[in-house]
Amino acid sequence: MSTATTTHTSVPGREQPPLLVAGPIAWARANLFSSFWSSLVTLALAYFIIKYTISFVDWAFLKSVWTVPADPVTGRLNPDACRQAKGEGACWAVIWDKYRFILFGRYPYEEQWRPAIVLVLFIGLFVVSAMRRFWRKELALIWVATLTAIFMLMWGGVFGLAYVPQDVWGGLPITLILSTFGLACAFPIAVLVALGRRSTNLPAVKLLCVIYIEVIRGVPLISLLFMASVMFPLFMPEGLNPDKLLRAQVAIILFAAVYLAEVIRGGLQALPKGQYEAADALGLSYWKKMGLIILPQALRLVIPPLVNTFIGFFKDTSLVLIIGIFDLLTSGKVAVADPIWQAFSTEVYIMLGLIYFCFCFSMARYSRGLEREFSKSVRR
Amino acid sequence: MSSTSTDPRIAGGRKAPAKGITLSWSDPRLRAIVWQAVIVGLIGAGIWYLASNTATNLEQRRIATGFDFLGTVAGIPIGEHLVPYDPSVNTYGRAVMVGILNTLLVTVVGVALITVLGTVIGIASLSGNWLLSRLCNVYVEVMRDVPLLLHLLFWYAVLLTLPPVREAMMVIPGVFLSNSGLKVPLLVWEQAHSFFMLALAAGAFATWLAARRATAVQHATGVRPRVWPVALVAMVVVPVAIWALLGGPFTLEVPVKGRFRFNGGGSISPEFMALMIGLVLYHAAFAAEIVRSGIQAVPSGQWEAGGALGLKRGTMLRQIVLPQALRVIIPPMTSTYLGVAKNSSLAVAIGYPDLVSIVNTTLNQTGQAIEGIALIMAVYLSISLSISLFMNWYNARIALVER
Numbered sequence: 001m002s003t004a005t006t007t008h009t010s011v012p013g014r015e016q017p018p019l020l021v022a023g024p025i026a027w028a029r030a031n032l033f034s035s036f037w038s039s040l041v042t043l044a045l046a047y048f049i050i051k052y053t054i055s056f057v058d059w060a061f062l063k064s065v066w067t068v069p070a071d072p073v074t075g076r077l078n079p080d081a082c083r084q085a086k087g088e089g090a091c092w093a094v095i096w097d098k099y100r101f102i103l104f105g106r107y108p109y110e111e112q113w114r115p116a117i118v119l120v121l122f123i124g125l126f127v128v129s130a131m132r133r134f135w136r137k138e139l140a141l142i143w144v145a146t147l148t149a150i151f152m153l154m155w156g157g158v159f160g161l162a163y164v165p166q167d168v169w170g171g172l173p174i175t176l177i178l179s180t181f182g183l184a185c186a187f188p189i190a191v192l193v194a195l196g197r198r199s200t201n202l203p204a205v206k207l208l209c210v211i212y213i214e215v216i217r218g219v220p221l222i223s224l225l226f227m228a229s230v231m232f233p234l235f236m237p238e239g240l241n242p243d244k245l246l247r248a249q250v251a252i253i254l255f256a257a258v259y260l261a262e263v264i265r266g267g268l269q270a271l272p273k274g275q276y277e278a279a280d281a282l283g284l285s286y287w288k289k290m291g292l293i294i295l296p297q298a299l300r301l302v303i304p305p306l307v308n309t310f311i312g313f314f315k316d317t318s319l320v321l322i323i324g325i326f327d328l329l330t331s332g333k334v335a336v337a338d339p340i341w342q343a344f345s346t347e348v349y350i351m352l353g354l355i356y357f358c359f360c361f362s363m364a365r366y367s368r369g370l371e372r373e374f375s376k377s378v379r380r
Numbered sequence: 381m382s383s384t385s386t387d388p389r390i391a392g393g394r395k396a397p398a399k400g401i402t403l404s405w406s407d408p409r410l411r412a413i414v415w416q417a418v419i420v421g422l423i424g425a426g427i428w429y430l431a432s433n434t435a436t437n438l439e440q441r442r443i444a445t446g447f448d449f450l451g452t453v454a455g456i457p458i459g460e461h462l463v464p465y466d467p468s469v470n471t472y473g474r475a476v477m478v479g480i481l482n483t484l485l486v487t488v489v490g491v492a493l494i495t496v497l498g499t500v501i502g503i504a505s506l507s508g509n510w511l512l513s514r515l516c517n518v519y520v521e522v523m524r525d526v527p528l529l530l531h532l533l534f535w536y537a538v539l540l541t542l543p544p545v546r547e548a549m550m551v552i553p554g555v556f557l558s559n560s561g562l563k564v565p566l567l568v569w570e571q572a573h574s575f576f577m578l579a580l581a582a583g584a585f586a587t588w589l590a591a592r593r594a595t596a597v598q599h600a601t602g603v604r605p606r607v608w609p610v611a612l613v614a615m616v617v618v619p620v621a622i623w624a625l626l627g628g629p630f631t632l633e634v635p636v637k638g639r640f641r642f643n644g645g646g647s648i649s650p651e652f653m654a655l656m657i658g659l660v661l662y663h664a665a666f667a668a669e670i671v672r673s674g675i676q677a678v679p680s681g682q683w684e685a686g687g688a689l690g691l692k693r694g695t696m697l698r699q700i701v702l703p704q705a706l707r708v709i710i711p712p713m714t715s716t717y718l719g720v721a722k723n724s725s726l727a728v729a730i731g732y733p734d735l736v737s738i739v740n741t742t743l744n745q746t747g748q749a750i751e752g753i754a755l756i757m758a759v760y761l762s763i764s765l766s767i768s769l770f771m772n773w774y775n776a777r778i779a780l781v782e783r
């Protein structure tokens with residue numbers, strides 16, 4: 001607080017009211033210019049932010065190339081305009097040319113409305129599942145129905161839809177299938193493994209669960225995916241050869257189950273012992289005790305960390321790129337392998353980043369909102 | 381589980397249940413044994429089934445088994461190696477070792493950089509400066525909501541669009557940046573430098589002893605003797621004097637720009653740079669969140685008490701808050717470090733020769749998938765285990781001792 005430099009002498013002894021306690025200037029003084037160093041940091045940051053924002057806007061919007069003309073003879077796009085703008089402006093023409101390939105991969109061009117509907121169904125499913133109004137048993141039915149519809153749309157072969165083999169699926173639907181289906185299957189396994197690890201009178205089962213969890217947690221997902229792509233075919237009996245997507249899906253399920261199990265175990269441990277004892281006192285069997293009393297409370301406790309784990313898995317599905325499965329990231333990478341667009345991969349990666357960001361950020365915001373709501377009810 | 385026979389409530393009155401297992405389905409002990417036998421049996425049968433399938437398949441495809449391939453000449457060219465490696469002479473075993481060392485290098489450098497950057501960003505995000513804390517929040521959100529693999533591909537693409545060697549950018553004199561990586565000057569190593577390093581290490585040890593003594597004196601008398609003169613003499617004056625006495629050699633081997641490549645100097649490949657930038661930017665966001673929540677977990681009374689003692693903000697942070705926050709920070713930070721070790725395996729996507737990438741090439745050449753993957757898993761399991769053991773030890777060391 002600065003000492004008063006006022007010239008008022010009429011009211012001796014009385015301090016002047018502070019000049020500003022509210023309003024933008026007071027706020028700026030408190031939060032941006034509270035000390036010499038703070039002011040210096042603010043000014044330096046403001047300088048860099050303005051400078052880089054201007055050059056980014058310049059690159060992304062003002063000097064960027066949105067479309068390129070097609071060569072009249074060959075019909076191929078001519079990226080010369082992009083090449084000239086290289087380094088100064090973005091070449092969004094690559095997105096304009098390739099966005100359907102990036103989103104849907106090699107799915108037949110005329111049938112791409114089907115994966116488009118699948119995307120809408122997926123997003124609808126997520127939104128419905130996120131609303132607490134729908135948290136009841138019927139939600140499981142909705143999931144089964146939606147997932148069935150999704151696979152029917154993707155495969156076709158029914159209701160007059162043309163059959164599309166699985167190896168031409170690609171893009172965002174694959175990413176969503178791998179993550180959603182993976183988590184839906186991993187969740188029950190995770191619950192069982194978490195219960196097994198906590199069990200006191202089944203030491204052999206407990207040991208198996210501990211080994212499973214610790215081994216999988218100690219190795220990278222890539223090694224499991226390699227295992228899925230090169231070792232699973234050796235495991236299977238003669239003639240039975242599940243396709244690559246299914247094998248990767250199994251690896252992701254095995255991997256996700258472990259991390260989910262550890263989160264669920266946290267919930268089981270956080271529950272007061274009295275709940276277990278009360279259930280025992282009622283003479284409930286083990287499964288009734290868990291299903292009716294322990295799990296509903298334990299799972300509720302860990303919903304926010306569960307959502308965070310979901311975010312991690314959504315991102316981790318991109319690792320299937322390494323074993324050559326056509327997910328969103330792979331189709332983006334393949335799109336920029338096109339000779340005319342080879343120099344413009346940055347633009348495509350930025351767009352992919354935006355798509356991933358939208359999904360992950362909304363999940364993260366949702367998880368934070370839930371956390372706040374839950375802590376409110378606990379406090380009450 | 382309390383044993384039923386010692387329960388005082390049934391000491392009198394009813395007869396205690398028999399100690400042995402009764403052959404009745406209502407005996408939980410019998411049920412437990414039966415269930416375990418069933419589950420273990422099922423899993424064992426499943427494993428046996430898969431193993432027998434594998435054996436048949438391996439035989440049919442005439443794939444050799446065992447780790448003999450590690451002794452044969454590899455012929456895999458590896459761009460970056462910490463130990464001497466020649467593809468025409470060295471074996472697969474040597475190649476795998478090169479891979480392990482590269483993985484360890486990425487992990488160690490990555491963990492160090494992530495700790496520093498994460499701590500700085502985590503503390504800055506709690507700064508009173510609105511702009512700074514906002515910027516840190518935005519950084520965390522943006523970085524951690526994009527897959528790491530995309531980070532790597534993006535940074536690799538960005539590094540490859542740098543100008544070619546002919547037009548390499550000079551970042552600072554002697555350091556060149558081009559699409560073939562970063563070129564840095566190297567010090568020509570002479571004996572004087574080795575002695576300098578030895579003296580430096582001895583000086584550091586002496587300083588550590590002095591600091592310990594200072595703490596003991598402070599505990600006894602309340603006055604802390606000055607340590608910095610000792611540090612100055614032991615860690616600066618003496619080593620420099622030794623170096624100067626030995627002639628003070630200082631020659632830099634500066635990279636010289638050729639037409640297509642640089643001659644001389646040290647180099648950092650674009651693959652390593654992209655891997656490092658991606659790993660560090662991605663994981664630092666998580667580390668920053670951990671540091672931030674750790675600091676916030678320290679009750680605000682601690683800050684206020686420090687303020688009441690008239691300490692500066694920086695002193696409070698260093699002496700009061702961070703030591704307490706560390707206890708909250710260490711366990712989640714351990715899993716971040718484990719994540720770095722495991723995620724360094726994504727190097728295979730941009731062609732950095734880490735363990736996974738080399739073993740992947742090996743198993744493509746030899747067809748011995750099972751051995752290769754077992755090797756990867758064993759190495760990562762040992763790395764993970766060592767990191768958790770070390771962090772557990774450190775955690776126990778800094779844990780609050782309650783009397």
